[in-house]
């Protein structure tokens with residue numbers, strides 16, 4: 748007996764997107780099932796962020812349809828890291844852990860995943876751009892949500908940070924999660940599907 752393939756966590760069919768009255772993208776179709784990653788690649792201004800925001804339900808398509816798992820299963824990381832300057836890294840991750848129902852062990856794991864344990868007592872206003880991004884990515888990990896939508900997750904990350912991100916994505920997919928990421932840099936996710944947007 749053959750088992751039916753798992754339904755996609757997110758899919759889009761015939762999607763058109765507009766910004767400022769201008770058509771940006773047309774005929775976009777995609778499907779990302781549990782265990783899969785999709786990279787949306789393209790140069791500056793090609794519409795990657797707009798597409799990611801549409802996939803997250805933050806922008807309404809001008810045409811076509813987008814189907815995704817319920818909002819409580821989606822973790823969206825935009826360009827902004829969303830850290831409070833007055834909090835330390837440990838306080839921030841502790842707050843989110845509580846919000847997501849994660850325990851102290853999960854916080855430790857998330858910090859270890861992005862090699863930020865040594866920053867636990869540092870104020871978020873005293874982090875470098877790459878360190879802030881690592882903390883924001885640790886928050887995505889802590890969320891325990893199945894579908895990650897990541898907009899330029901690696902832009903400020905160094906080579907080590909990108910390797911850690913690739914490993915976290917691989918683990919997430921191996922556990923039945925799925926990831927869609929917009930990027931104009933090489934993420935090194937060798938098994939990901941790629942959707943190439945034009946200039």
Ligand SMILES: Nc1ncnc2c1ncn2[C@@H]1O[C@H](COP(=O)(O)OP(=O)(O)OP(=O)(O)O)[C@@H](O)[C@H]1O
Nearest residue numbers: 766767771789790791792793794795796797798931
């Ligand atoms: N609020 C807005 N109003 C009108 N046009 C916009 C708005 N935001 C973005 N655009 C335009 O939409 C196009 C796509 O922008 P978008 O941010 O989706 O591209 P991107 O591929 O993510 O770019 P980048 O790599 O620079 O982040 C650009 O040409 C941009 O000028």
